[in-house]
Amino acid sequence: MLTETTFPTETAKPRRRSLLPHEHGAWGQLAMPLLTALAIGRPTAAATLLTAAVVLAFIAHEPLLVALGQRGRRARAEDGARAVRWLLGLGGLAAATGLGGVLLAPPAARLALVLPAALAAAVAVLVRRRQEKTAIGEIVVAAALASAGWAVALAGGAAPAAALAALLAWILAFAAATLAVQVILVRVRSKGAADPGRRHAVIAALLAAAAGALSWAGLPVALALATLPTALFSIVICLVRFSPRRLRELGWALVGSSAVTLVILVAGLR
Structure with missing residues (x-):
């Protein structure tokens, strides 16, 4: 008579936390301005190195949050050491490529780096206060990501007016998109009890008017x-x-509207 044999089963290992940035929208807010900058200029060594530094610094954001405990105590306890290793590695590479880009970049591009540095400092303050997910916080984060393209465009030889126009277009467009996303989130979370739609629609219209005024100027x-x-x-x-x-x-x-923005900027500024 055959009897069942019990074989030991391996305990499934818990899935390791990904240390890549979780916010899919942020990837687009970084990629679209950088692609615009590289397209309206040239992929020079300075522009390429600055782009690499920006991307590496962006990827290092998630390990930083885990290491600081912003993703929760459990994430810090389980993945804090790994996050620190990631942070040191990515930070070192970002510093090296950034330094190379700065040394090779023209003076105008170096000066343009002041803006993303200042906005990054503002984002750091918002993260520490846990305010980066507010409407103002999201807009500041989007502006910080978009601002990196300004220096890259100038490092690639783009005309100063074209580089500035691309910067402002992405900041204004991302601000308008953030207003819409915030309206959706408020409606869902409050189950329709709160609705900032009209107020945000007026602000979005003012952003479009500001872009028109800047072009007219x-x-x-x-x-x-x-x-x-x-x-x-x-x-x-x-x-x-x-x-x-x-x-x-x-x-x-x-995402589609952002792609249209990219096409218009490249066609109009190149």
Whole structure:
């Protein structure tokens, strides 16, 4: 008579926490301005090194949060040591590539690096106060990510007016997109009890008007045209009550509007 034999089973190992940035939108807020900067300029050694430094510093953001305990005590206890190793490695590479880029970059590009440095310091303060997820916090984070493209564009030989127009277009467009996302989140979390849609729609319209005014004042017209798609889409989201089930579709629509912004900027500023 056959009997069942019990074999020891291996205990499944817990899945290790990913130390890559979790915010998918932030990847786009970093990539789109950098792609614009490289497209309207040239991929010189300075521009390439500065781009590498920015990307490495961005990836180091998640290990920093884990090491500081911003992702919770459990994450720090389980992955804190690994996060520190990641942080040291990525930080070292970012410093090395950044230094190389600064040394090779023209003076205008070096001066432009003051803006992302200042905004990064502001983001650090917001993170420490746990305010980076507020509307103002999200806008500051988006501006910090977008501002890196300014120095990269100048390091690649882009015209100063074109580099500035690209910077302002991305900051204004991302600010408008953030307003729309915040409206959706408030509606979902409050189950419709709170709705800042009208207020945010007015602000998004003012952002588009600001882009138009800047172009009228002498900056390339591509600034106004590139800001318009995301600003208009933001206004629609703010004023129309979409079903929470369509959040994924709306997210992809915002990505599409950013892609249109990228095309307009490259075509108009190159």
